[in-house]
Amino acid sequence: MIEVHGLTKRYGDRTVVDDVSFVLEPGSVTGFLGPNGAGKSTTMRMMTGLVPATSGTALVDGRPYRELANPGAVVGTLLDASAVHPGRSGRVHLQLLADAVGVPSSRVGEVLDLVGLAGAARRRVGGYSLGMRQRLGIAGALLADPAVLVFDEPANGLDPEGIRWMRDLLRGHAARGGTVLLSSHLLGEVETTVDRLLVIGSGRVVADAPIRELLGGDGAVAEAEDADGLQRALAAAGLDARRDGAVLTVPGATPARVGAVAAGAGIALTGLRPSQQDLEDLFFQLTTA
Numbered sequence: 499m500i501e502v503h504g505l506t507k508r509y510g511d512r513t514v515v516d517d518v519s520f521v522l523e524p525g526s527v528t529g530f531l532g533p534n535g536a537g538k539s540t541t542m543r544m545m546t547g548l549v550p551a552t553s554g555t556a557l558v559d560g561r562p563y564r565e566l567a568n569p570g571a572v573v574g575t576l577l578d579a580s581a582v583h584p585g586r587s588g589r590v591h592l593q594l595l596a597d598a599v600g601v602p603s604s605r606v607g608e609v610l611d612l613v614g615l616a617g618a619a620r621r622r623v624g625g626y627s628l629g630m631r632q633r634l635g636i637a638g639a640l641l642a643d644p645a646v647l648v649f650d651e652p653a654n655g656l657d658p659e660g661i662r663w664m665r666d667l668l669r670g671h672a673a674r675g676g677t678v679l680l681s682s683h684l685l686g687e688v689e690t691t692v693d694r695l696l697v698i699g700s701g702r703v704v705a706d707a708p709i710r711e712l713l714g715g716d717g718a719v720a721e722a723e724d725a726d727g728l729q730r731a732l733a734a735a736g737l738d739a740r741r742d743g744a745v746l747t748v749p750g751a752t753p754a755r756v757g758a759v760a761a762g763a764g765i766a767l768t769g770l771r772p773s774q775q776d777l778e779d780l781f782f783q784l785t786t787a
């Protein structure tokens with residue numbers, strides 16, 4: 499469990515993270531969204547002791563990251579995948595990390611296999627592609643099988659297969675009771691990976707809720723060849739519907755209610771679903787002041 503309370507960072511007279519509070523529960527993947535410069539990386543860096551907070555606290559299992567006896571065994575971080583000595587091989591890089599967090603050398607081979615880098619393990623990291631460096635960073639984060647993963651833009655440079663692999667990895671981690679915080683600009687990827695959304699704009703939290711709740715909206719979207727007839731039937735039932743061709747959007751009505759009205763009027767529906775907001779639209783609504 500991660501508890502962040504009142505976390506604030508000032509550089510000179512600029513407040514780049516402003517009184518940020520949230521809780522990350524085990525068994526969940528939280529997507530951390532915000533425009534460029536909103537303060538995501540700085541927040542993650544304060545949480546993991548890389549940058550001192552001006553004020554506020556970030557606790558991992560009740561303690562600040564820096565006070566954990568073996569932080570790498572509790573929190574796996576991917577915060578700057580390029581911060582690796584280019585002259586070292588991937589295997590040597592991971593071996594040094596393994597020594598630092600106290601895991602056996604056999605684990606190095608396991609994580610290399612896990613991230614799909616076994617074939618490139620003896621090559622110098624300087625010759626790795628961006629995606630390979632990301633995979634190496636993820637391998638390092640997973641070495642000690644930590645319960646918490648804090649990943650800043652993990653999909654950066656990954657190909658579509660790699661992105662799917664990462665999604666499965668993060669979902670699997672949460673399914674085993676792990677806690678994941680992931681920042682990303684790939685909204686489609688976020689939508690299919692996360693349970694919760696934490697959105698910041700200009701250093702402040704502007705949304706923190708389950709993604710289904712944020713995108714859910716209350717209403718139904720129905721399609722019918724006889725859209726005119728359906729609109730009349732809905733109006734007779736006291737429901738205002740907005741029509742766009744054969745598609746009717748009915749705010750404030752459940753799909754079940756719309757289906758019942760259609761059935762009562764003898765109108766065949768060709769589609770019926772809860773209305774859902776587009777994540778991109780939501781993102782701009784929340785972050786455009």
Ligand SMILES: Nc1ncnc2c1ncn2[C@@H]1O[C@H](COP(=O)(O)OP(=O)(O)OP(=O)(O)O)[C@@H](O)[C@H]1O
Nearest residue numbers: 509514515532533534535536537538539540541683
């Ligand atoms: N060491 C520093 N000194 C001064 N300002 C900094 C420093 N590090 C970050 N900032 C500023 O803090 C703000 C937040 O930066 P941060 O990297 O946390 O944003 P971000 O949300 O991660 O952005 P991005 O999506 O572009 O990665 C930016 O305006 C940045 O210029």
